Amino acid sequence: MTEVGVNGLTLAEVARRIGVQTPSLYKYFDSLMSVYDALFRRGHQAHLAAMRRAMADAEPGLAALTAGLEASGRWALANRAVAQLLFWRPVPSFAPTAEAFAPSEEMVSMQRTAIADAVTAGQLGPEANSEEAVYFISILISGVLTQAMANEPELPWGQGRFTPTFARLMTLIPAAYPI
Secondary structure: OOOOOHHHOOHHHHHHHHOOOHHHHOOOOOOHHHHHHHHHHHHHHHHHHHHHHHHHOOOOOHHHHHHHHHHHHHHHHHOHHHHHHHHOOOOOOOOOOHHHHHHHHHHHHHHHHHHHHHHHOOOOOHHHOOHHHHHHHHHHHHHHHHHHHHHOOOOOOOOOOOHHHHHHHHOHHHHHOOO
């Protein structure tokens, strides 16, 4: 997928690269969509683990949220093709199964907990305990990543024009949801 794009994945190419005949893959996957589903699930599990580690090492509240989102960004840039499948959905006919989507729901739950902790700690106003705040934060991180992946695809987190703005963008959260 890194070479041909996420939507360019084919069972024939997967089979060729692992040295089997295409029909052999059907022993493991029902279709190309089930390959995408497996990639989606594994990708979100790895992404969730990176966020969980970063958030566990940070103080509850905004520090944990910031650490988790930065870990998310670092993971996405290090795993660009899978990140595109997870966050930009470049395969129009693909929809993940509930099992594959579960780690994504857990990721959002962790973010909601960090937001609630920030409200409790007096770092954010009570209006931050809302779906809007979750969307606001998602837009911030996805905007940084979209710009980085589109314009500086070979640069790691913290280099270039876009990811270094992340810390400043995080200061918008308390401004948007004041105490």
